[in-house]
Amino acid sequence: MVNTDFDQHGALNIEIARKAFSSSKGSLLALKDILLTINSGEFVCIVGGSGCGKTTLLRIIAGLETDYEGAVFLDGKKLTGTGLDRGVVFQEHRLLSWLTVHDNVGFGLAGLVSEDRSRDIRHYISLVGLPQFENEYPHQLSGGMSQRVAIARALAGRPEVLLLDEPFASLDALTRMRMQQEILRIWQAERTTVVLVTHDIEEAVYLADRVVILSPRPGTIMNILPVDLPRPRDRADREFVRMRKSIHDELLGSGSENDLAPEPVSDNF
Amino acid sequence: MSTAEHNRRLEWKDAIAELTTKPPDDIRRIYIPDRLLGWIIPVGALLVWELFARLGMLPPNWLPAPTVVGKTIYQLAVSGDLLKHAGITIARVAVGFLLGASAGTLLGGLTGYLTVARKLVDPTLQALRSVPSIAWVPLFLLWLGIQETSKIALISVGAFFPVYLNLSVAMRHVDPKLLEVGKLYRLSSFQMVRRLILPAVLPEYIVGLRTGLGLAWMFVVAAELLGASSGIGYLMIDGEMTGRAAVILASVILFAIFGKVTDWGMNAIGRRLLGHRAR
Secondary structure, three states: OOOHHHHHOOEEEEEEEEEEEEEEEEEEEEEEEEEEOOOOOOOEEEEEOOOHHHHHHHHHHOOOOOOEEEEEEEOOOOOOOOOOOEEEEOOOOOOOOEEEHHHHHHHHHHOOOHHHHHHHHHHHHOOOOOHOOOOHHEEEEEEEHHHHHHHHHHOOOOOOOOEEOOOOOOOOOOOHHHEEEHHHHHHHOOOEEEEEEEEHHHHHHHOOOOEEEEEOOOOEEEEEEEOOOOOOOOOOHHHHHHHHHHHHHHHHHOOHHEEEEHOOOOOOO | OOOHHHHHHHHHHHHHHHHHHOOOHHHHHOOOOHHHHOOOOHHHHHHHHHHHHOOOOOOOOOOHHHHHHHHHHHHHHHHHHHHHHHHHHHHHHHHHHHHHHHHHHHHHHHHHOOOOHHHHHHHHHHHHOOOOHHHHHHHHHHOOOOHHHHHHHHHHHHHHHHHHHHHHHHOOOOHHHHHHHHHHOOOOOHHHHHHHHHHHHHHHHHHHHHHHHHHHHHHHHHHHHHOOOOOOHHHHHHHHHHOOOOHHHHHHHHHHHHHHHHHHHHHHHHHHHHHHHHH
């Protein structure tokens, strides 16, 4: 589990020729010709409207979708399924209601030596700022706290890549901004590669080293923009606003305005 | 709000209270804790019943006084009959419930986990379920004789269906989003069942067990009424044959007590298993 060679870990090579979903109504092409290299320790945001396949892309990297043409390589090794080397946070926290915060965070570490395990779990619970909630149950936590626990769970396996699928979309605006700062802090502390999917352009510009813009139906990479602003970023900064607007215009130019409407928040959890 | 205004409001409120009918006001003055509220009707009914019986307004061979019923239970206990009959009834329920609930757990788990098992087994079981269970009695008697086997078979049938149905449906409806979490951590099928599916379906499973236990009690009455030489159900028939209403009522009360106590026990086990999730 211990990575001695920090700089070489967490580099992704994504080469997806096509990914289609077939249903009774026919086949829907979700992704086409996705070629993307993500560097070790990089923070990449993938933005696009609903139905652009951004979640599908993340699920392929996570190993939850395996039926596609192409391959994804992590540090040069072809991925064949899910694994502890990638931590995933979903839009819903997906915590297990019958386990405490501590046991939820340690859910994936069942095979490890208990002493290390307990220490690791505590470390990540503290990292997300909830040390005093270790023995609470999910129903006792707020939405933002639950999502922090989900992040701790994703990190507990010491992944090389952290994959986040609209992790803050169901939180209120204030909590969302706080969580954006938190995820930057955690990323800087852990130095993992982060891939975050969002439909919130401001969120992408605030967080990312590079923003990948996806166009819908089929999902293809429209543009990749490096964000060279120093952190912490000022959302009112002129360059920040200009960047946000250019991504906005690029996305709107590609489809109808509806594509940028907020996606319906899942009612689960 | 100024004091003057406050006073005016109070006056106004009082005036209204005087205009409206009095009773609600009066009832509020008698303070009764909420948990005692439910006792008023049964205790009142018992008192009225006792009173009417003592006044000779109820024929004793038709509806004996509660104290007479109580005395009957006491006599049954002293003579050792209570232990004998209650013991055999409880044993029948225990064995029948264990068999039925085990079969329900096994088949419910199998059909809940494997779609092919559900498609294979569920239609048949659903068809059998639509047979009113008492209708099996003649067949069970013919096949299994009038001894214990037929009674236990009937009780098992009663306990089986709620356990089977609740477990099977609950397993099928485990949130796939949670299962995906298991997939992320590469859980084996066995771990998936043990660490995700079973904890997730536990509340519904416990409801199934409680319902099954309730039905087991219902069916032991049926089984014992329809042919037994021992058990509380037999006491009932015996009381009917010999015209002793007190014995019948005593048996009814005993069934109620046993049913309640076992349900309470099952509930306590359930709460323990569910831990913090129990309300």
